[in-house]
Amino acid sequence: MAKQKPKSSTPHKPGKDNTKNEKNNHNHSGSTGSTRKHHIDHKHETKPEKKLQSNYLVLFVVSMVVATSTAILLSEDVQKVLIEFTQLGLNPFQEVLNLNDDTTPDDYVMHQEGDTLKKDPKQDAHDKLRELDKNAINRNNDLTQDKQDTGKETESDSNKNSNRASAINKDDMIESESENIQDNSKVKETKHQEEQQNKEQDVKEKKIEGSKKDKPRQEDYGKIVITSKGDYKLRKKLDAADKLLEKGEVAKAMEKFDAILRNKSRSPRAMWGKALATDKLAEQQKSNKLLEEAISLMDEALRLSKTPEALQLIIAEKLADRQAFRGWSHKEANTWKYLIGKHPDNLEFQRKLGVCYMKIGKNEPAREVFRKILSVDPDDGFALVHLGFIMKTADLNYTEAIPILQRGIESKQPGTQDGRFFYHLGDAYSRVDNVEMARKIYQQGADAGIFLSADQRSLYNAQTPLTGRPWWTQEQTTYQPHLKLLEDNWQTIRDEGLAQLDLKTGAFVPEEENLRETGDWKQFTLYQRGRKNEENCKKVPKTCSLLDRIPDAKGCTRGQIKFSVMHPGVHVWPHTGPTNCRIRAHLGLKVPEGPKIRVGNDIRTWKEGKFIIFDDSFEHEVWHEGTELRLVLIVDFWHPELPAHEKRTLSPI
Ligand code: LMR
Numbered sequence: 001m002a003k004q005k006p007k008s009s010t011p012h013k014p015g016k017d018n019t020k021n022e023k024n025n026h027n028h029s030g031s032t033g034s035t036r037k038h039h040i041d042h043k044h045e046t047k048p049e050k051k052l053q054s055n056y057l058v059l060f061v062v063s064m065v066v067a068t069s070t071a072i073l074l075s076e077d078v079q080k081v082l083i084e085f086t087q088l089g090l091n092p093f094q095e096v097l098n099l100n101d102d103t104t105p106d107d108y109v110m111h112q113e114g115d116t117l118k119k120d121p122k123q124d125a126h127d128k129l130r131e132l133d134k135n136a137i138n139r140n141n142d143l144t145q146d147k148q149d150t151g152k153e154t155e156s157d158s159n160k161n162s163n164r165a166s167a168i169n170k171d172d173m174i175e176s177e178s179e180n181i182q183d184n185s186k187v188k189e190t191k192h193q194e195e196q197q198n199k200e201q202d203v204k205e206k207k208i209e210g211s212k213k214d215k216p217r218q219e220d221y222g223k224i225v226i227t228s229k230g231d232y233k234l235r236k237k238l239d240a241a242d243k244l245l246e247k248g249e250v251a252k253a254m255e256k257f258d259a260i261l262r263n264k265s266r267s268p269r270a271m272w273g274k275a276l277a278t279d280k281l282a283e284q285q286k287s288n289k290l291l292e293e294a295i296s297l298m299d300e301a302l303r304l305s306k307t308p309e310a311l312q313l314i315i316a317e318k319l320a321d322r323q324a325f326r327g328w329s330h331k332e333a334n335t336w337k338y339l340i341g342k343h344p345d346n347l348e349f350q351r352k353l354g355v356c357y358m359k360i361g362k363n364e365p366a367r368e369v370f371r372k373i374l375s376v377d378p379d380d381g382f383a384l385v386h387l388g389f390i391m392k393t394a395d396l397n398y399t400e401a402i403p404i405l406q407r408g409i410e411s412k413q414p415g416t417q418d419g420r421f422f423y424h425l426g427d428a429y430s431r432v433d434n435v436e437m438a439r440k441i442y443q444q445g446a447d448a449g450i451f452l453s454a455d456q457r458s459l460y461n462a463q464t465p466l467t468g469r470p471w472w473t474q475e476q477t478t479y480q481p482h483l484k485l486l487e488d489n490w491q492t493i494r495d496e497g498l499a500q501l502d503l504k505t506g507a508f509v510p511e512e513e514n515l516r517e518t519g520d521w522k523q524f525t526l527y528q529r530g531r532k533n534e535e536n537c538k539k540v541p542k543t544c545s546l547l548d549r550i551p552d553a554k555g556c557t558r559g560q561i562k563f564s565v566m567h568p569g570v571h572v573w574p575h576t577g578p579t580n581c582r583i584r585a586h587l588g589l590k591v592p593e594g595p596k597i598r599v600g601n602d603i604r605t606w607k608e609g610k611f612i613i614f615d616d617s618f619e620h621e622v623w624h625e626g627t628e629l630r631l632v633l634i635v636d637f638w639h640p641e642l643p644a645h646e647k648r649t650l651s652p653i
């Protein structure tokens, strides 16, 4: 049922001064610098507090080594991720970036002697590593690529992968078998020699220890959690090679890792180092072949029998990221599954798998994974927000999604303080008519810097602070000549648009973003993400030749130009667009009595041959309570204050 009365979940005070509002939004925009800026800063935050435990510190350094290999991609790719990450109203789930990384280093779990980590069921070392590993941001970088390429993975790819995986597993088995069958005298002899050497070294170290009380012991070696016993003996060589890689001396680092691998072909850290160096080369040379080689090496390093669990996590993060980048999301899922098989109690791997499924639109297995996590830990905030997100966006089960999303957000656990969860929780409240709670959530999001304001909830915002106001005049847009050009030709545009409404020959498609409560609403798109739809434009050539004369509309990579037809009975839920970088203009083409649109707190309607202009990053809602169809041409323009360099570099939406 269409609502009888326009309802605002974010009521403005009547007569509220727009200028004031504009200023507020302007400031908000500046202070958040959008979530993107926050992430980038977070990523480059390289100085942990001074009192860190040594392990923590070195792990941090290690993680920075990991991050180096994709650092160059960062700023643009983080933008891409963020764009993918909220096509609001759609359901393209992308992995969460942790906005609030509020765990302290103090509760870092101490490692046990040797290769394994002592488990803390609640917050085990992996959680810590995940936060240490700033690569967690890079991990998200290439999701756009992922999305584009998801379909490309062929069956033979998956087969190859599983064949290779099983080959590697077999290898591992051989290795451990050979370890068990060490009954030949040569082996014994070598072993004896090694033990002898170890003892000597121990004695030496103890002596030094005696003289110098502070001399670090084995467990104080900073990289101990990622260092197997075998690698510990090679630590100096490994550290030197790591250092070269860190300094960007990729070829030299590669030589060193290769040299180590010639003697110790199963050195986890050398294999991992070589993989990173190869990945770096792949990036420098933009070579898919090298990337695939790097992936293969990472996979091998991950599956070596002696790879410590902490190193496994670091490798898996990177491997999963590269697999996703290559468009091999199914392999990414396999990576997590492998780790879950090895460490069934580690919830972090399960969280990763769940998110991986969501990224490729597999909501059902994702749901299962999150439910499983919750059966172990009912208070796992990460699982709660993700499960709630699926229930809200895929099942449209608002009443059940609400308490789950709410609890997840309230947990404040890593990964929960994310715009999408605030957005969809508020939206769920709004759709069950709990306007007060919706408002409260939006305000909370605004206070946390997630939204520009409670009314303006776009998540992919300009870096430059932009004036934000719900309704715009033609003068304010600075695009009057272009607007006039279209208004002057409105009948031509209308006739071409109406002709496309013919059900047999027309190309209008239903709105698919789940924005409607009721009714029939279709669109016919001419330009999208700054690209012309040639096929559609052939059907309305005069309209497109007019639009071709408007660079700030046809070239607006964060917008669209489309006909929009709305039939009587439509109610579009209150919603916001994904970005504040555009201004949306509607040219009335066929306007009966009945349809109306609220943006912010003002309700307006259309006039034939005239534009109405608004900023769709502000909450808006549409009703059609008339008896005839309404047709408009929607034209998105770049926000007039957006600097040229942002227009050029912003990732398309
Ligand atoms: C919207 O952008 O949500 C609506 O205004 C579209 C339309 O056709 O009115």
Ligand code: MN
Pocket: 575, 576, 577, 616, 620
């Ligand atoms: Mn809209």
